[in-house]
Amino acid sequence: MVRGLTYLLLFQLCGEIISAFLDLPIPGNVMGMGLLLIGLMAGWVDVKWLEDAVEVLLSNMALFFVPAGVGVMVYSDLIAAAWLPIAVATIISTFVVMAVTGVLAQKLENREQGNVD
Amino acid sequence: MWTELVQTPLFGIGLTLVVYLLAQTLYRRVNSVWANPVLVAIIAIILLLKGTGVEYRDYARGGDMILFLLGPSVVALAVPLYQRREEIWKRKRLILAGIFAGSLASVISACGLAWLLGGSREVILSLAPKSVTTPIAISIVDKIGGIAPLTAALVVLTGCLGAVCGPEFCRRIGVTSPVSMGLAIGTSAHGIGTARMLEVNRLAGAAAGLAIGLNGLMTTFLLPILMALSGF
Numbered sequence: 589m590v591r592g593l594t595y596l597l598l599f600q601l602c603g604e605i606i607s608a609f610l611d612l613p614i615p616g617n618v619m620g621m622g623l624l625l626i627g628l629m630a631g632w633v634d635v636k637w638l639e640d641a642v643e644v645l646l647s648n649m650a651l652f653f654v655p656a657g658v659g660v661m662v663y664s665d666l667i668a669a670a671w672l673p674i675a676v677a678t679i680i681s682t683f684v685v686m687a688v689t690g691v692l693a694q695k696l697e698n699r700e701q702g703n704v705d
Numbered sequence: 706m707w708t709e710l711v712q713t714p715l716f717g718i719g720l721t722l723v724v725y726l727l728a729q730t731l732y733r734r735v736n737s738v739w740a741n742p743v744l745v746a747i748i749a750i751i752l753l754l755k756g757t758g759v760e761y762r763d764y765a766r767g768g769d770m771i772l773f774l775l776g777p778s779v780v781a782l783a784v785p786l787y788q789r790r791e792e793i794w795k796r797k798r799l800i801l802a803g804i805f806a807g808s809l810a811s812v813i814s815a816c817g818l819a820w821l822l823g824g825s826r827e828v829i830l831s832l833a834p835k836s837v838t839t840p841i842a843i844s845i846v847d848k849i850g851g852i853a854p855l856t857a858a859l860v861v862l863t864g865c866l867g868a869v870c871g872p873e874f875c876r877r878i879g880v881t882s883p884v885s886m887g888l889a890i891g892t893s894a895h896g897i898g899t900a901r902m903l904e905v906n907r908l909a910g911a912a913a914g915l916a917i918g919l920n921g922l923m924t925t926f927l928l929p930i931l932m933a934l935s936g937f
Contacts, residue, residue: 615840655768657747673824689807690889
């Protein structure tokens with residue numbers, strides 16, 4: 589558990605450093621995910637060292653978003669000032685994206701599976 | 706004594722955990738997607754803070770410690786991605802195509818609708834990266850001239866909506882494979898959607914995690930091009 593968490597935090601730190609130095613538009617944690625994937629593929633990191641920490645974090649990931657959501661209360665005035673375009677655009681666009689990505693991916697997936705069979 | 710207690714991290718952490726556990730219990734009892742524990746916990750905590758007059762600042766002392774765990778969790782998404790690398794790599798073309806189309810659809814539909822409904826330039830630009838994970842969305846909005854706090858709030862609202870309605874919506878439109886559903890919800894509802902997908906299936910979670918990173922990258926580079934093309 590401690591070893592896994594240490595590796596995750598070290599990879600995040602490396603991600604933060606690279607992101608800051610190269611002035612990239614990618615946040616350190618997403619960069620850290622990419623670096624860890626490289627580390628695993630290259631065999632520098634054994635997935636067994638990480639498994640228990642990863643299990644704890646990923647099965648509770650939804651909880652970690654709760655404080656971020658509570659933060660919305662600070663900006664309620666900004667939303668209230670233009671609530672109609674904001675509400676309509678946010679709601680409809682969320683479904684549009686799911687439909688576009690999902691249907692395209694599913695169609696391509698079905699076709700590729702058809703080719704294999 | 707109360708004011709001092711409220712200002713320790715114990716308050717924010719304790720409140721978040723207790724409310725979240727209660728929300729999970731409610732979710733198990735009530736058979737409705739709207740009883741989503743994240744959504745219910747967020748609303749309940751906001752109402753509790755407003756009702757008792759506790760400042761968000763005080764809550765955040767503990768809340769930020771829970772939020773900190775998001776960082777290593779995003780890094781941890783590399784593990785399901787690694788474990789399912791063969792299934793993911795086999796589908797690389799449809800993954801890239803799906804996320805690219807979603808990134809484009811997100812910016813065009815969100816900005817177009819806000820423009821049609823008379824949103825100001827700043828509101829329209831703040832909506833542009835609403836499906837992108839918070840840190841990338843903020844850096845995008847800082848560059849194009851939107852309101853960063855508004856974007857942060859919209860990103861969270863989009864994530865909640867996608868996590869709550871996403872799985873059922875996908876099933877209804879015939880998107881049922883773990884990879885396609887993970888991509889759809891990860892591209893639309895970033896981290897909050899990914900957390901939801903991880904509860905369903907690890908392969909769907911891996912695809913959603915990949916979509917967070919790739920959608921963020923694609924939107925970063927697409928948005929300036931779209932703005933130049935539309936002359937906005």
